[in-house]
Amino acid sequence: MATDYVHGYSTDESTRLADQAATLTDLLHGDVRYAPGSRVLEAGCGVGAQSVILAANSPDASFTSVDVSARSLAQARRRAREAGTANVAFQQADIFDLPFPDEHFDHVFVCFVLEHLPNPVEALAALRRVLRPGGSVTVIEGDHGSTYFHPDSAYARGAVQCLVDLQRRAGGDSLIGRQLYPLLVRAGYQDVGVSPRMVYVDGSRPDLVEGFTRRTFTAMVEGVGEQAVGQGLVDEASWAAGIRDLYRTAEDDGTFCYTFFKAAATR
């Protein structure tokens, strides 16, 4: 998976992922608190952007955060150390071959992971194995098809579509947020509930203009420009116009909409 990970593994990229995590913390994580003493598996922790938030929100729960990439884990460990996080154990592991006994965890947490997998139902089923009866799973994913903005622009929509196409070529599916309900049902979970978390940005919210429209979303799209042009998905001029028009939506009279989906279910 490492080489195909659409967002890459560079330092700039992990700065962007950290900015994103900070801006969206409340929206995505505000309502997750794990009881003292509970054992929580974070599957696909990446560079640890969510790990430090989860751990801080539930200081008396005990987290095991796994990722398939040793390089990401090294960054995650550094981030946790810098944040003074004491209740997370990082471990290299593959979601499809988890080194834990059946029913080992009280809760499982998965954030921005399924979108990169060709077989999300199998991943959810593999996670279900290590969850105790009655335990809960929480899944957070974006959905790039939920993106729209003003002024509307065919170039900007085309640039976003390049990201969707690249993720599909890499074996993932960035239209996954809208699919969480059926995916969790198919994986055998009960009491599946999905709660969309829409990010709406206009000129009255300069923190979101900067933190989301510019530095999170548009930066993310901009980051795949070389791949998109290199793989012939778009010509260079159209790509530049798309990025220009995405930044245009961050002007005073622009607006920007994107929706994350958060799902909870029980084993």
Next chain:
Amino acid sequence: MATDYVHGYSTDESTRLADQAATLTDLLHGDVRYAPGSRVLEAGCGVGAQSVILAANSPDASFTSVDVSARSLAQARRRAREAGTANVAFQQADIFDLPFPDEHFDHVFVCFVLEHLPNPVEALAALRRVLRPGGSVTVIEGDHGSTYFHPDSAYARGAVQCLVDLQRRAGGDSLIGRQLYPLLVRAGYQDVGVSPRMVYVDGSRPDLVEGFTRRTFTAMVEGVGEQAVGQGLVDEASWAAGIRDLYRTAEDDGTFCYTFFKAAATR
């Protein structure tokens, strides 16, 4: 405007609009209450679907509901009579030539109207004239470009696009929800705040599957089929496939997303 109104003026259509109003009442109107004695102008009341809700939620406020269509007003009056509504006076009037003195109203309410107008800023400015200093305007509009669903389908997206195109040909703009902030600012209002109201539907919400996905949204799209095919926007087979695929999203493993935008501002 009458002949170009994209939803038409048939009885079936007004039943659909009433169904829609009932399903969405809480989402759209739950947080609007006008103080006793206040004078409220509802601009573009159509068949009165919102009027009876507004009036019931604020029984001691006094509403003047205007529309340009005498035929719609006749239905609105009948609806209000059947609902036992006593605090609404219906009156035929053009938003751009309102028969009221300056600063006559405490509040103005506009719902599903701007999307049909070629000049929404001018409409908002005309409404501002009859609003007292410090009075408020509330605007609710949909945004057809906010529609996405699972399973995704190019045919279904194409059918929705036909609705967008038809509305544009009729002089409107169905991508208006995302534009409420800049429109209100340009019309001279202060303290503009926009709150998106997303409708998310999955198999765990059968009332919304029926009330929104099937009977509101897909029925609305289905209703413009003759126009879409007749005007050459789509061929008959693709249209049928689009409608089929929209209904497909109402199956147990389907999901459906649409967002309304509600804005409030002061004069």
